[in-house]
């Protein structure tokens with residue numbers, strides 16, 4: 284909460300696909316600088332990133348299209364450097380500088 | 394027959410060691426000389442049976458290449474008929490075949506490409522009662538459908554019948570493709586290196602409110618076409634290389650899967666932007682996890698059976714669209730499209746503001762005279778900003794509309810849901826000035842306008 288000037292940040296890219304970009308200014312790629320630690324001083328993980336995105340990047344009020352009950356909503360895949368987040372520890376994965384996190388909504392049309 | 398194929402004990406017609414006819418050589422030579430293909434690969438295609446479920450934007454391009462490549466038996470499942478709005482993407486149909494059953498139309502087209510395969514029409518939709526009886530007749534399944542309930546059903550049956558599944562989907566400007574259940578391992582045999590099923594990758598369907606179909610959201614022909622063609626590419630590769638089968642010396646499906654047949658499960662996504670060149674088109678190959686230990690369908694303690702599926706367990710419809718709470722506005726806040734039209738035509742309606750909340754692309758097709766376009770998404774965003782930052786509530790209304798405090802507002806949308814939410818939000822913000830101003834919803838949206846007032850209206 285306190286304004287410490289030296290709050291360490293890290294640079295990552297966040298991508299949205301499958302229609303989710305609509306909720307984020309219609310932009311598919313965002314280069315972000317996010318806090319390296321959460322408010323408890325723990326390294327920022329994916330759960331932190333999701334709430335951070337809702338608070339800072341999402342202008343559309345329809346947050347329920349992105350999160351439900353504080354978790355990513357069903358039907359959205361999370362990819363960490365192009366790998367399913369299941370292979371990386373899901374919400375607990377600690378984000379590294381330079382990481383690419385991709386959120387894809389699964390499609391059903393044809 | 395040579396010793397190593399004798400064990401397959403297939404009917405002589407199905408021999409993987411027969412001579413090709415002159416026509417077959419002529420017709421397939423250009424793919425047969427591709428390294429890795431050869432006569433063996435071609436005979437595997439000729440002796441195989443592929444089921445294409447859905448004869449639409451994915452199924453049409455997929456089927457063209459499956460037929461062209463010489464797959465011996467090709468089944469097509471679809472209960473729909475050809476409509477003119479299909480033709481920009483469903484390239485297996487034609488203007489001259491409008492109104493035909495899609496399966497018949499597509500098969501007519503395929504026979505023109507290649508008369509040699511045996512084409513089997515299934516002119517109805519796949520459902521839990523017929524799924525297993527149809528799928529069991531084939532070696533590989535291509536999911537070219539357009540709704541999640543059918544996608545989960547197809548995957549479940551493919552797990553139980555041990556059929557490889559090539560699945561694709563597409564909406565608007567994005568497409569996705571994944572090979573599942575290939576090679577098929579027995580249900581309950583859990584090992585991370587075994588391939589996932591649809592449920593392993595997509596545990597739960599998205600809530601219906603967040604789902605859009607091609608009919609509602611639109612679809613670019615080349616995007617869905619690309620995914621259908623890629624599906625055919627995967628299916629041909631799997632069959633021609635026998636990647637779905639146990640080692641050729643045995644017919645034992647429980648034999649361990651050879652390493653060479655285990656592929657890294659990969660989800661391919663294709664995307665592009667229409668309105669800006671900032672984001673170029675992109676293909677991404679995403680690494681997916683293997684079979685999931687606790688998967689409902691293929692996992693360790695799965696109780697899924699073919700009998701269960703037939704008798705409604707699981708229930709695919711409720712799984713994919715849980716009952717929603719339907720909130721309707723009180724009758725005094727609503728007016729039917731015909732009543733609005735009649736009172737307005739008789740001059741009995743006071744000067745008012747008519748807001749149309751459809752997306753601007755829909756609005757560009759046409760609107761009710763005098764309507765002002767305020768797209769729903771942008772409206773919600775502005776409403777949230779006013780709520781957060783304060784400011785006069787009337788700021789949410791279009792600037793070009795000069796309004797008195799009691800000028801009524803009517804709201805119309807596509808089908809009558811967004812407009813109700815808009816009316817609620819406007820009141821919540823205080824735009825009704827404590828009841829001084831009436832704010833009303835036009836029941837059923839522009840769909841109702843077309844049905845009740847103007848049948849020539851270009852409703853999409």
Ligand SMILES: [Zn+2]
Pocket residue numbers: 589590591592593594684685688689690691692
């Ligand atoms: Zn599974």
